[in-house]
Amino acid sequence: MTTDRPWLAAYPQGVPADIDATRYASLVALMDEAFAKYADRVAYSFMGKDVSYAQTDALSRAFAAYLQGLGLAPGERVAIMLPNVPQYPVVVAAILRAGLVVVNVNPLYTPRELEHQLKDSGAKAIVLIENFATTLEQCLARTPVEHVVLCAMGDQLGLLKGALVNYVVRKVKKMVPAYALPRAVRFNDALAQGTQGTLRKPGIAPDDIALLQYTGGTTGVSKGAVLLHRNVIANVLQTEAWNAPAMEKIPAGEQPTAVCALPLYHIFAFTVNMMLSMRLGGKTILIPNPRDLPAVLKELSKHRFHSFPAVSTLFNGLANHPDFGSVDWTNLRVSLGGGMAVQDAVAKLWLEKTGCPVCEGYGLSETSPSVSCNLVTVTEFTGTIGVPIPGTWMKLLDDEGKEVTQSGQPGEIAIKGPQVMAGYWQRPEETAQAMTADGYFKSGDIGVIDGRGFFKIIDRKKDMVLVSGFNVYPNEVEQVVANCPGVLECAVVGVPDEKTGEAVKLVVVKKSADLTEAQLRAFCHKELTGYKQPKLIEFRTELPKTPVGKILRRELRDKK
Template structure:
């Protein structure tokens, strides 16, 4: 379609970006760490690490991985919260010529085993607080090398030992585990320091990340994000936020986990290119510690999801922070609610800019202009070098203002799904990626998401897929039929309700939720169970989730009258 959104771009935002400014993400890492060597790259638990320190330690870690005999393109799983260890390991994996497989540390053994097995990862870097989950998942994987770290490992000497002892013996947060073929993270870096680093030859078309997502249906799939995909999205983010990031190095609050693709591109890559400082928040659910850390650092940029912003707004300590340096706040992963955006602006003096992306797009597709002075209620404008289409069920373009499925084309679109040609063909048509989201676009180029063609549930910015929830529920011997749907929730965007037809009348909601806890991580857990005589079905017996959701919403409306 005609790029009507270009007329709404601020003057400084380019129509096109150069995705080949760097030859690879490794080129970006090495140029940036050299250029900004003496600047503070990361702050964690009161300690700082300069770009020079991150460069040295990641290079040594890369040397260690190379001496393990891992061939170029081997997959290395990284299961780490926001600690110094994360960027060191991340950069080290890439600098060794390997592929990063980001793993959510909160996964259950079943979820972890699927991702590790599907990716073919033979090496994993993990925090010891999650070692028992890894231990339970290992039999179903091909993992041969395990690198274990503790929370305080990369902190200064005394703080390192004090925090590790406190977490292990006072908080008792490190469970007993038994893992073979392990080495400590710090020891791996020491070994790597004695080995010559061999810089691999990497092109933009080489895969940098296997970023797992549900795609349109079924279990999680690995989106193959190339070095060029990531660099293109970096350049696109830099294009739309450029006037702010070109002024001077920024300081960003990194409360979103770096294994989330939004934080990976904006908090990690964009800040690396900017030579800025990232305040690492290891556990944003610990609001007290998070706000104490934020109070000590004059931050200029914040990213997050609606859930996080809403949580901050409920804290008195947040309202007492100094926001005089804050320049830009970006919300993604889920819709930003109007009430949250308005209250945020009232307290911070900074507008929340809502954006939109998909893992398959590295992830940024659209965002509101950096100089927007009001809540638009939209996901903004397509980023530079991005084409979009809105199409009907027959693949024909719809008229301006009419709803249609959003298709995306640009240099940030993934290579495809890892070892899954069928799923790739399902979501890709030529160079277009079918998002599965139904949207409209107005005469100024602003896009609004009006529905989801795919029946994904979005909980606090994380994708939850009904098939996976239903598969677990159906494993309970007292369940005859089940359907998972998402219902609006003021804090998390959506909450999961499972609608069940009983096989055994004695089944209770408490019993079923207890069953789910054995197989599903926290954000995938159903918050409500409802029992039904039957579930709406199509003529071929397929349960109609959308119709079921509409019935429940109507009933909830009547109950609230």
């Protein structure tokens, strides 16, 4: 399997086996092309305001000049702690244009988590939204940060609307806790300063670092995946090639439009929404808070859109919402599912309601992120993570690191391709552990492959539950329980058990109030062999999730 690629036979007509990752010398070259080619087009739509490519170009040039004026040398790190607001793409373009490195930060971090990431990355500057300024205040003195730029929700909405939005956010919704950051500069003031300066264009090479994408926060110490300019460029071109058969169905002359409900600081939205849209000259609908489902649906009701990358929990929440019908879903060409396993029941409901199947893919922060995907031409949900995308090689390894060649036999998924990171930031030992001698990245995910080259994830190594020596994979149990009438969401974890070593614990959020534990147990008894059945069942009103919507099994394990 390392010498041939059986999955190429499954590729739709016109999708290439490989892409040319040398097409652009840097992400800056890709962005410069988009700014010139699509200057008059809308780049971003946010709260009723459209921002053109030309405006994004000018604003990012000004902010890049401001950053250089601070004395930041090429290669230094700048942290971004922003939700999906128009300032985010401007700041990313500015950081890269100034020859600096983007450090994406989750705005919902605690002071402890933020301090770790700022120290670990050595960030000299941070751009953040004022809603989370109090978090920075609590740890700033213990970090290397010398420059703070503060954004507000209404910064880019014009004088009157911006002032109104800021008033509502600050005074009515009280979303900005009190803070004291006396040296902070306001975003619009920084732009004004930068407009007076001159942007010096640094030489940027394909092997220069574009961003540090922190990962592993749900499993241990958060570490930075070093993504080079060429890694992200490769993944943009791979994703473009893969989506082409569906995107070609957009009527001629219509601007490709994508919904960006996933946070841009997450690598999935960073590459597949923002960077790919720039490459295509597409419009991106920025959704600042995907958890506010009525607001998401209200915004989407105003647009025609063609692509929607999301996680299973978001597809599920939207499809079950009473306002779902207020949106015109008929133009949707690609529903990309990633970040976590998409459940059969969710995919079935989504197809029923939109006519557009969920096309599940797979990726990691370490791989920029996409490595495999189902065919965008499918008309039904497959339950697999599809096949490796152009230029990507995947194989399965046993515990000794040898390749698993038998179809259906589980092994750890290992990935090779131009999108694979250069390593973990200043962690050579962890980088060495994650890579094989022949250049494959070991994902930590257990999967199987069929004869056609389709991969299926059985589970994360660490999430597996060992019941009396039998392996129980939470994903399998969750897929079954999700099909039980009355279940909205569910998660499975292993908990210590005196008799069996570990036992299966099931946590359920009800769709209908009359669902009982007895009904659930009867359903599981019918669908699952004895050792896979939950010993403990708990009902909750919601499941703990990351901001991307990924269920945090760790938290369910910790709260026994």
